Amino acid sequence: MILNFLCFLLGIHLSMTLVASCYRIIDLWYRIRDFVGQILLRITLVTALNVFFILWLEDSRQTAFISGQLFFLAFHVIIYWVGRAMVYFLSRN
Amino acid sequence: MSIIKLSDVRKEDVDIAGGKGANLGELIHQGFPVPPGFVVTTCAYSEYIAGFSQPEREQTPEEANSLCAAMRSKIVTATLPPDLEDQIHQHHEQLQQQYDNDLIYAVRSSATAEDLGDASFAGQHDTYYYVGIDNLPMMVKKCWASLWSDAAFSYRQSQGIEHSEVKMAVIIQVMILSDVSGVTFTADPVSGADNVIVTESSWGMGAAIVDGRVSPDQYVVDKATRKLVSKKIADKKFMVPAFLDQDAVSRLREIPAHLRRIESLTMKQLDTVTQWAKRSEEYFGSQQDIEWSFEGDSFFILQSRPITVLGQTQETEPKGKYVLFKPMAENFTDPLLPLSQDLLIRIFPMMKIIYGRAYMNLSQARAIVPLRISDEDLATIAYLGEVKDFKPKLSIPRLFGLSFILFIFYLIFGVLYQRTDSMPDDFMDKFRRYFRQIVSDPDIAAPEALTKLFFGTRFFEPVGNMVLLVNLAAPRYIFLLLLLNKLLNRWLPDLPDDAASLLSSGNKGVLSTEMGREIWQLARTIKHHPELASVILESAPDKAPGLLRARQDGAVFIDQLDTFLAKHGHRTQKEFELNSVRWEEDPSPVIAMIRNYLLADSDPEASEARVELQRKVLEEKVSDGLAGLPLEKLTGWRSKTINFIRKKTKYFIKLRENSRFFHIMGFYAVRLKILEAEAGLMNDGSLKCKDDIFYLNWQQVMDLQSGALTWADVEDVIRTRRMNHIRLSKMRPPKTVGVKIDSASDSEISGHQISGQAASPGSYRGYARIIIDPATDAEIKPGEILIAPYTDPAWTPLFLIASAAVIEVGSYLSHAGTIAREYGMPCVVDVADCTSRIKSGDLIEVDGSNGTVTLIDEQSLDKQSLDDTVLNQAGEIT
Numbered sequence: 011m012i013l014n015f016l017c018f019l020l021g022i023h024l025s026m027t028l029v030a031s032c033y034r035i036i037d038l039w040y041r042i043r044d045f046v047g048q049i050l051l052r053i054t055l056v057t058a059l060n061v062f063f064i065l066w067l068e069d070s071r072q073t074a075f076i077s078g079q080l081f082f083l084a085f086h087v088i089i090y091w092v093g094r095a096m097v098y099f100l101s102r103n
Numbered sequence: 104m105s106i107i108k109l110s111d112v113r114k115e116d117v118d119i120a121g122g123k124g125a126n127l128g129e130l131i132h133q134g135f136p137v138p139p140g141f142v143v144t145t146c147a148y149s150e151y152i153a154g155f156s157q158p159e160r161e162q163t164p165e166e167a168n169s170l171c172a173a174m175r176s177k178i179v180t181a182t183l184p185p186d187l188e189d190q191i192h193q194h195h196e197q198l199q200q201q202y203d204n205d206l207i208y209a210v211r212s213s214a215t216a217e218d219l220g221d222a223s224f225a226g227q228h229d230t231y232y233y234v235g236i237d238n239l240p241m242m243v244k245k246c247w248a249s250l251w252s253d254a255a256f257s258y259r260q261s262q263g264i265e266h267s268e269v270k271m272a273v274i275i276q277v278m279i280l281s282d283v284s285g286v287t288f289t290a291d292p293v294s295g296a297d298n299v300i301v302t303e304s305s306w307g308m309g310a311a312i313v314d315g316r317v318s319p320d321q322y323v324v325d326k327a328t329r330k331l332v333s334k335k336i337a338d339k340k341f342m343v344p345a346f347l348d349q350d351a352v353s354r355l356r357e358i359p360a361h362l363r364r365i366e367s368l369t370m371k372q373l374d375t376v377t378q379w380a381k382r383s384e385e386y387f388g389s390q391q392d393i394e395w396s397f398e399g400d401s402f403f404i405l406q407s408r409p410i411t412v413l414g415q416t417q418e419t420e421p422k423g424k425y426v427l428f429k430p431m432a433e434n435f436t437d438p439l440l441p442l443s444q445d446l447l448i449r450i451f452p453m454m455k456i457i458y459g460r461a462y463m464n465l466s467q468a469r470a471i472v473p474l475r476i477s478d479e480d481l482a483t484i485a486y487l488g489e490v491k492d493f494k495p496k497l498s499i500p501r502l503f504g505l506s507f508i509l510f511i512f513y514l515i516f517g518v519l520y521q522r523t524d525s526m527p528d529d530f531m532d533k534f535r536r537y538f539r540q541i542v543s544d545p546d547i548a549a550p551e552a553l554t555k556l557f558f559g560t561r562f563f564e565p566v567g568n569m570v571l572l573v574n575l576a577a578p579r580y581i582f583l584l585l586l587l588n589k590l591l592n593r594w595l596p597d598l599p600d601d602a603a604s605l606l607s608s609g610n611k612g613v614l615s616t617e618m619g620r621e622i623w624q625l626a627r628t629i630k631h632h633p634e635l636a637s638v639i640l641e642s643a644p645d646k647a648p649g650l651l652r653a654r655q656d657g658a659v660f661i662d663q664l665d666t667f668l669a670k671h672g673h674r675t676q677k678e679f680e681l682n683s684v685r686w687e688e689d690p691s692p693v694i695a696m697i698r699n700y701l702l703a704d705s706d707p708e709a710s711e712a713r714v715e716l717q718r719k720v721l722e723e724k725v726s727d728g729l730a731g732l733p734l735e736k737l738t739g740w741r742s743k744t745i746n747f748i749r750k751k752t753k754y755f756i757k758l759r760e761n762s763r764f765f766h767i768m769g770f771y772a773v774r775l776k777i778l779e780a781e782a783g784l785m786n787d788g789s790l791k792c793k794d795d796i797f798y799l800n801w802q803q804v805m806d807l808q809s810g811a812l813t814w815a816d817v818e819d820v821i822r823t824r825r826m827n828h829i830r831l832s833k834m835r836p837p838k839t840v841g842v843k844i845d846s847a848s849d850s851e852i853s854g855h856q857i858s859g860q861a862a863s864p865g866s867y868r869g870y871a872r873i874i875i876d877p878a879t880d881a882e883i884k885p886g887e888i889l890i891a892p893y894t895d896p897a898w899t900p901l902f903l904i905a906s907a908a909v910i911e912v913g914s915y916l917s918h919a920g921t922i923a924r925e926y927g928m929p930c931v932v933d934v935a936d937c938t939s940r941i942k943s944g945d946l947i948e949v950d951g952s953n954g955t956v957t958l959i960d961e962q963s964l965d966k967q968s969l970d971d972t973v974l975n976q977a978g979e980i981t
Contacts, residue, residue: 036566
């Protein structure tokens with residue numbers, strides 16, 4: 011149970027790291043020529059790490075890990091829209 | 104008798120000259136220096152309004168308002184009796200014979216119920232200045248009409264004064280063209296203390312003080328000995344000048360930057376004011392509120408009346424428990440204006456604004472502290488960072504609560520933290536383009552500008568555009584610095600206390616420190632051209648740019664200045680206050696700082712090289728020390744760990760300072776939007792004076808724009824809030840509200856030692872230099888110790904000259920601490936009243952490691968110690 015929970019948290023963290031790595035394309039777009047290699051290397055490594063854990067973990071732990079990944083992706087999208095709603099509310103009041 | 108000379112009026116003549124007139128006449132009779140004039144008596148008023156139907160006490164408010172309006176209209180439109188007009192002209196001719204120039208007058212209402220001691224009609228009846236002879240009849244009628252203003256009517260109603268019994272006289276007095284003017288109270292109007300005389304003064308005419316349009320200088324003098332007890336020199340932004348420009352739209356004029364922080368009264372003038380105030384109190388036999396002015400060396404009393412508001416200024420505090428938020432206290436040394444409060448609270452909803460300052464809600468903070476702890480201890484920790492003899496007990500339920508909150512925080516901000524953990528220096532530069540885009544869009548109002556610039560990000564927004572969020576992600580350096588300190592203490596216990604700070608300093612690319620260097624570069628450019636330097640040194644800072652622009656040889660300097668302003672022009676002092684004028688709008692503070700450098704003749708590069716050398720020596724010491732530890736030569740893991748943490752700490756310190764640089768730019772965008780709205784409202788007459796908009800909230804601004812409100816609806820609101828703001832400016836905000844903190848842990852003075860909070864380690868002995876305003880106070884010399892009420896980036900250039908700093912507010916995280924650590928100079932913050940306890944020229948020792956400042960008695964030092972101190976002034980380190 012505890013290991014499953016830790017796998018769930020690991021899924022969240024690695025998913026978060028992958029999202030952040032992908033964002034670097036946007037964040038560093040203004041100097042993409044300088045950083046393209048570094049960005050691609052980082053995305054590749056983090057993706058590989060994610061894939062490694064999916065393949066390495068078994069049964070319920072694999073499920074927990076993937077659940078963690080999907081949970082974070084869903085959370086990230088939802089929290090963006092919640093944030094937008096709050097900003098709208100703040101600017102109206 | 105329709106008109107009577109002011110000098111013929113006596114105190115018994117209230118019925119014919121009104122309260123103010125009788126009072127002034129009596130003052131003249133007793134030999135007080137009152138400007139000459141004459142009084143249009145209440146008899147003239149009674150004859151004039153005979154036959155007009157007057158509102159009664161029994162009428163409903165609506166009926167009364169309508170009748171008051173009709174009464175005012177009738178008074179102003181009816182014709183003055185020719186005989187009365189002739190008499191006014193005759194008295195004018197008599198007075199004119201005593202003067203060379205054409206006389207102008209102050210025309211003042213003087214009602215019979217006014218200033219009776221238990222009722223103050225302050226501000227309810229009209230006064231007119233700059234009135235020439237041709238306009239006198241009309242202004243007399245307007246003063247009469249002001250007896251029937253809605254405010255005066257309802258005040259009489261509330262005081263139970265019969266309307267028909269109140270008559271209005273009008274005082275026509277030669278107008279004093281004041282250089283300095285003010286108000287003096289023969290008792291403290293806030294506390295009611297009877298042993299002091301409180302004088303408030305500012306440049307120009309007194310109307311700016313009476314109307315609350317300026318925060319005046321304040322002098323407190325002991326009534327018995329006439330010795331100065333304390334003084335507070337305010338930032339005086341506006342004045343009503345003695346002479347109006349022909350094309351002037353408003354009576355208010357901005358005070359030139361170099362005069363704003365200058366004392367408006369000399370000690371001799373203050374003594375004159377004090378003596379006359381005492382005489383007035385002695386004569387009238389009660390505490391007096393005296394309006395006065397100086398025209399050149401001549402002193403005049405304009406009014407003396409009993410104080411009616413002694414000790415009546417208690418503010419109702421909000422329910423709950425709040426602690427002053429120290430890391431931000433340096434941004435709130437003055438209370439925020441209502442509009443700034445209204446807008447900024449939208450981006451800092453966790454803050455509570457009390458007394459115009461930012462407080463932290465203790466109940467919210469308690470939710471994330473996993474300890475069993477009393478409110479008092481929690482407040483002490485929140486304010487001071489520590490409690491003496493405190494043994495915390497862990498609360499398991501709260502620990503779970505905290506874990507959950509941290510988990511949610513991690514989910515929300517984890518991506519942002521990772522996105523900002525290794526970005527190049529220039530990644531926020533394009534925020535400037537975003538800023539311009541928002542500013543140039545006329546459809547975006549101030550609140551939308553604020554939320555768009557700070558939170559209005561798209562899903563695929565570059566992190567460089569999220570400057571406020573980046574700022575929130577930057578304080579990670581605190582934990583890294585603590586970790587670095589712990590590791591160094593563990594592995595190399597012999598290192599000095601400031602080792603971690605020194606190793607983490609010396610950042611390249613910190614925009615606020617670069618700003619200091621760039622100002623110094625500007626000074627260096629101009630130093631090579633003595634004629635240009637003399638323009639800066641000899642002319643007022645607000646005039647200097649214009650004079651330099653007009654000169655051909657000034658082109659290089661002006662180009663450099665324009666480049667500087669294009670980059671740093673959004674900065675100023677008190678940057679959180681949206682009313683603060685930015686350098687781009689008025690570069691005179693920058694010119695004043697260049698002037699400081701010219702006068703100080705310092706070499707910041709030498710100072711930086713000295714710190715760099717110290718750092719190099721320390722690096723070698725660390726490297727050598729670690730090399731002697733087990734397995735270090737083989738693996739080098741300790742060196743690698745130290746270097747990694749050090750690199751990250753430096754990166755996050757830079758991230759914090761640079762993100763602040765850009766989010767302040769966001770505040771400037773909001774200010775520009777407010778100024779745009781203000782211009783529109785002033786054009787259509789909805790607002791009458793510049794800056795009044797800052798005393799409204801945004802909803803009121805929108806209502807003025809839509810026509811739902813008019814000037815008449817907001818005039819009183821603005822006046823009341825302005826007065827309240829001045830009162831709040833004078834008070835020291837309490838450290839806590841609704842809870843007490845351990846006062847023994849607070850900043851304290853014992854013997855010659857003052858305690859504060861350590862902000863940058865090291866110790867230094869030298870002479871103190873009090874600087875209240877970096878834009879106007881000059882002449883800090885290399886080697887001196889900067890003593891300041893607060894600091895923000897506008898103060899950075901002074902850190903390049905000073906050798907240590909003592910600051911009245913702030914915390915380890917505040918600007919002063921960050922910059923002092925960057926420059927490797929000792930700094931103590933949160934030293935209460937240091938600008939009044941320490942005097943310029945005092946010999947002091949600053950211990951930035953223990954957070955103490957010691958006042959040293961020079962007499963007690965032997966010659967060698969004193970010589971060492973003098974040597975320090977040349978830049979040596981103890």
